[in-house]
Amino acid sequence: MxxxxxxxxxxxxxxxxxxxxxxxxxxxxxPTFQNTLFTYPTLDELSEAVQFEKQHYVYGRGxxxxxxxxxxxxxxxxxxxxxxxxxxxxxxxxxxxxxxxxSGDHILCVSHLYYSTMELLKYLGKFxxxxxxxxxxxxEEISQAIQSNTKVIVLESPTDMSYRLVDLxxxxxxxxxxxxxxxxxxxxxxxxxxxxxxxxxxxVVHAASKxxxxxxxxxxxxxxxxxxxxxxxxxxxxxxxxxxxxxSEVTLLLRGLRTLPLRLLAHQENALKVAAFLESxxxxxxxxxxxxxxxxxxxxxKKLLTGYSGLMSFELREAHYRQVEKVVNKLKAFKIxxxxxxxxxxxxxxxLSNNEGQLLREHISPGTIRLAVGLEDINVLIDxxxxxxxD
Ligand SMILES: *Cc1c(COP(=O)(O)O)cnc(C)c1O
Numbered sequence: 069m070x071x072x073x074x075x076x077x078x079x080x081x082x083x084x085x086x087x088x089x090x091x092x093x094x095x096x097x098x099p100t101f102q103n104t105l106f107t108y109p110t111l112d113e114l115s116e117a118v119q120f121e122k123q124h125y126v127y128g129r130g131x132x133x134x135x136x137x138x139x140x141x142x143x144x145x146x147x148x149x150x151x152x153x154x155x156x157x158x159x160x161x162x163x164x165x166x167x168x169x170x171s172g173d174h175i176l177c178v179s180h181l182y183y184s185t186m187e188l189l190k191y192l193g194k195f196x197x198x199x200x201x202x203x204x205x206x207x208e209e210i211s212q213a214i215q216s217n218t219k220v221i222v223l224e225s226p227t228d229m230s231y232r233l234v235d236l237x238x239x240x241x242x243x244x245x246x247x248x249x250x251x252x253x254x255x256x257x258x259x260x261x262x263x264x265x266x267x268x269x270x271x272v273v274h275a276a277s278k279x280x281x282x283x284x285x286x287x288x289x290x291x292x293x294x295x296x297x298x299x300x301x302x303x304x305x306x307x308x309x310x311x312x313x314x315x316s317e318v319t320l321l322l323r324g325l326r327t328l329p330l331r332l333l334a335h336q337e338n339a340l341k342v343a344a345f346l347e348s349x350x351x352x353x354x355x356x357x358x359x360x361x362x363x364x365x366x367x368x369x370k371k372l373l374t375g376y377s378g379l380m381s382f383e384l385r386e387a388h389y390r391q392v393e394k395v396v397n398k399l400k401a402f403k404i405x406x407x408x409x410x411x412x413x414x415x416x417x418x419x420l421s422n423n424e425g426q427l428l429r430e431h432i433s434p435g436t437i438r439l440a441v442g443l444e445d446i447n448v449l450i451d452x453x454x455x456x457x458x459d
Contacts (some may be wrong), residue, residue: 071374075329077102078145078260082325086140094256098137100319104128109205120419122302130307134315138322139290142274145259147266148292152306153299153318157275158184159311160289160381164271168220168249175199178223180230180430182253182275185222188391203431205365207238214246224253225262225372226365229381229418231356231364236372238284240268255279255409259292260332261375275449276313276321278409279377282331286320288313331411331443335378338449339441346382351457353383353435378441379408387435389421396437398456401448408440415439 089366092099117124121333125131135153143151154160165188169175175189177199189199202213205227221243225234235366235427237250243250264272274280276288291301306312313321323346336359358369359376369376384391395402402415416438418427424434441449 074263074374077259079329080143081141082328083142084400092280092334093203098133098134098322098341100133100315101132102315104364115294118443120293121307122299127314128315130302130309132315132318134322135313135318138318138325141293141322141325142259145263146254146272146292146320147263148272149295150298151292152298152302153292153313153321154291154306155277155290155311155313156287157182157253157273157277158188159309160273160275160291161251162186162188163305163309163311164251164273164291164293165189165220165222165296167305168251169197170219171196172217173197174215174217176210176215176221176248177228178210178221178225178234179203179205179232180228180432181222181224181380182228182255185253189222194396204230205234206244207235209235210239211242214242218248220244220249220251222251222253224241224256225264226256226358227354229438230357231256231380233358233368233372235368236264236267236269239269243270244268256377257373257375257450258328258332258377260329261377262373265292267372269353270294275409276324278407279332279335280324280328280409281321281382282324282410283320284407284410285414286317286324288317288321332375334375334442336376336441338443338446339376339378339380341379341446342439342441342449342453345453349457350451351385353384353385353387353433356380374429377409379438380441381436381438383433383436384437387433389419389434390438392417392419392435395456401444401452402439410440411443413440413442413444 087098105127117126121130139151145338202210223234250269251271252269254272255278258279271293274290276290340359343355343360346352347355357380396415399415404411405414418436419434427434
């Protein structure tokens, strides 16, 4: 089973890889290089370094030894050539997208994307960059939605809120045939449970603020791609936008990564049980979680995912805001809040009470509740859901 071997390699990457202890006096944890610049013995050497900033430590907006360690780990986890980290997931996504388009181009979105990614695409209209959404994960329908000026396909798999899967090898082949670049937001699966570059996707982005960090105490993003694409991103979107992940934050991310394999297995175990419980509940119309054998993409998931993280949604039979509010407010172990990927269980809803029409147009039930299943005892979580769903 090659994915078991992969998981073994990934554990090693999370804990040991690139932590060259001899370089740092044997320190078991690498030091945080809390400095903005690096000095050189001669002007000549500085001049050389400035011209090849990606390969040299010059200034903190370019490279930093602590930051480099986490970047090498993330590139290795995705089986990619290079990684750069960013101040947030949105900074990484923005860099990936604006590097891929120019005025007059079109961006195709596959089904549901993270809310702020959609807002960014709307904002890019200001620069004469258009976008459209195909509310399907079917490769044929994606193919039909391609326009003559489509330059990039942006996707999440599983998709936001509906947790449908995209056939990554098929869509990346389709894109390549049409000279289109593919970008995937791999935050849900993390590189441990899905490696999109190995299926031909061009750029992977992550919100490190979620599972990678894992403790709700660090904001960050990452972009992993080929050397060739990274060269242009580093020179432009990275250095010029300047949205770097600070070394102090990277130190927290490095700490988070050490337990990522263990945490993910524990999230998965709890999430599978929560999903099964919800599926059997009479007040629940549908559970959206690719780990359920009844999920429409379960078999595709067996090919693409090597595990399931803890984020899912379900639909109440009584699909309106008052009912969603009633159930959510009764939860105690699940705290009401945005985000996911950390030790704590969270609950939220895309239904903001005044947007039910919009949700229906986007094929999302107004009775949808999103759960981020955390690392608490499973009985505490199930009991909490039981009492909140009681009449
Ligand atoms: C949180 C999140 C982002 C944005 O990350 P930030 O660090 O909050 O900017 C992007 N995509 C997905 C799927 C996310 O969950």
